[in-house]
Amino acid sequence: MACFLNCVRFDVSKRITDKPTSKGESLTVSGVTCYSWDDVEALTSNFSRLIGSGGYSSIYMARSSTTSGGSDKAALKVHVSSHRLYKIFRVELDILLRLHHPNIVKLLGYFDDSEENGALLLEYLPQGNLQEKLHSNSKQVLPWRNRIAIAFQLLQAIEHIHDKISPQIVHGDIKSSNILLDKNLNCKLCDFGSAKVGFSSMVQPSTMLPRSRQVTMVGSPGYTDPHYLRTGIASKKMDMYGFGVVVLELVSGKEAFSAERGEMLVHIAAPLINESLDSSVDIAGESVRQFLDPRLSRDSVDIDEVKTMLNVAALCISSPPSLRPSAALVAETLKQNIPSLSFLGCGKGV
Numbered sequence: 393m394a395c396f397l398n399c400v401r402f403d404v405s406k407r408i409t410d411k412p413t414s415k416g417e418s419l420t421v422s423g424v425t426c427y428s429w430d431d432v433e434a435l436t437s438n439f440s441r442l443i444g445s446g447g448y449s450s451i452y453m454a455r456s457s458t459t460s461g462g463s464d465k466a467a468l469k470v471h472v473s474s475h476r477l478y479k480i481f482r483v484e485l486d487i488l489l490r491l492h493h494p495n496i497v498k499l500l501g502y503f504d505d506s507e508e509n510g511a512l513l514l515e516y517l518p519q520g521n522l523q524e525k526l527h528s529n530s531k532q533v534l535p536w537r538n539r540i541a542i543a544f545q546l547l548q549a550i551e552h553i554h555d556k557i558s559p560q561i562v563h564g565d566i567k568s569s570n571i572l573l574d575k576n577l578n579c580k581l582c583d584f585g586s587a588k589v590g591f592s593s594m595v596q597p598s599t600m601l602p603r604s605r606q607v608t609m610v611g612s613p614g615y616t617d618p619h620y621l622r623t624g625i626a627s628k629k630m631d632m633y634g635f636g637v638v639v640l641e642l643v644s645g646k647e648a649f650s651a652e653r654g655e656m657l658v659h660i661a662a663p664l665i666n667e668s669l670d671s672s673v674d675i676a677g678e679s680v681r682q683f684l685d686p687r688l689s690r691d692s693v694d695i696d697e698v699k700t701m702l703n704v705a706a707l708c709i710s711s712p713p714s715l716r717p718s719a720a721l722v723a724e725t726l727k728q729n730i731p732s733l734s735f736l737g738c739g740k741g742v
């Protein structure tokens with residue numbers, strides 16, 4: 393979910409005392425199980441291991457089932473207990489119940505008290521999120537081939553929600569911390585709490601509301617489409633803007649927004665983006681090399697592949713949104729210009 397919200401951690405034990413739930417029998421429909429709160433406690437061994445936290449939730453290590461045989465790892469996302477945030481939980485639950493795609497995080501079960509408390513049991517992604525992978529000080533550098541595979545798989549997930557299901561879904565918060573990685577570094581898009589379903593996605597961003605009605609959520613710094621902030625129109629092209637920023641992160645290894653320097657990656661990349669959009673010039677190899685993540689060994693990177701990635705990022709970030717390409721078109725462009733994608737098992741589609 394968009395992250396200008398203050399990071400909220402909450403006291404699980406207090407919440408349980410406040411809202412006791414009766415022991416219920418779990419019900420499984422289409423492989424997704426509805427759990428009681430007692431089950432949730434058992435699945436997480438009483439919330440013993442926190443593995444992540446976001447703007448409105450905490451994520452705990454869990455088991456995939458309460459039965460003794462179900463010992464696969466899972467992740468339990470517990471939403472902050474609040475009537476307002478319960479709606480965000482319902483949006484995410486309703487959407488995940490409909491989504492089945494190899495590059496979208498899989499819902500295994502949920503808890504829902506129908507008032508203000510909810511939790512999602514998700515497949516566990518052991519390599520964490522892309523933001524940590526790219527920007528932590530770890531000596532393990534994400535190889536170039538995995539970066540292009542992740543970009544391509546993210547496109548597959550976006551194309552699925554935009555064009556392959558009905559009603560369509562706009563994710564609304566594409567960013568590197570919402571991209572989880574499995575043990576083979578495959579991409580799994582998560583966090584559908586900001587998503588909009590169908591064509592009813594014309595919403596007013598909070599900055600445009602009268603002060604009395606403002607909430608603190610106005611988008612994730614560095615990723616939010618300026619057109620959305622200006623007009624309040626959320627569309628598929630807003631997701632393509634977020635995708636473009638993620639590609640710039642993959643190429644440069646820089647954060648979308650540096651709080652330290654107060655600097656946005658789209659601004660650092662602006663000269664390259666303009667060069668790329670100028671159809672009369674090919675981006676200069678030297679500027680590309682300067683922008684490229686210095687931790688990547690130059691021998692492992694094909695500079696033409698980097699140019700292709702920068703070209704698609706430029707098209708996705710350029711305004712107006714009507715000129716931005718669809719996820720399907722960008723995927724096709726990557727397939728045509730980066731033949732190694734097929735060796736990574738990425739070119740076949742799903």
Ligand SMILES: Nc1ncnc2c1ncn2[C@@H]1O[C@H](COP(=O)(O)OP(=O)(O)OP(=O)(O)O)[C@@H](O)[C@H]1O
Nearest residue numbers: 393444446447448449467514515516517521569583
């Ligand atoms: N299924 C999972 N497996 C492993 N880690 C996970 C999983 N789901 C979430 N996480 C971790 O928890 C973090 C927060 O998750 P998520 O983005 O869903 O929460 P959120 O409250 O919606 O966050 P925000 O609104 O700030 O984006 C992720 O970036 C990731 O590090």
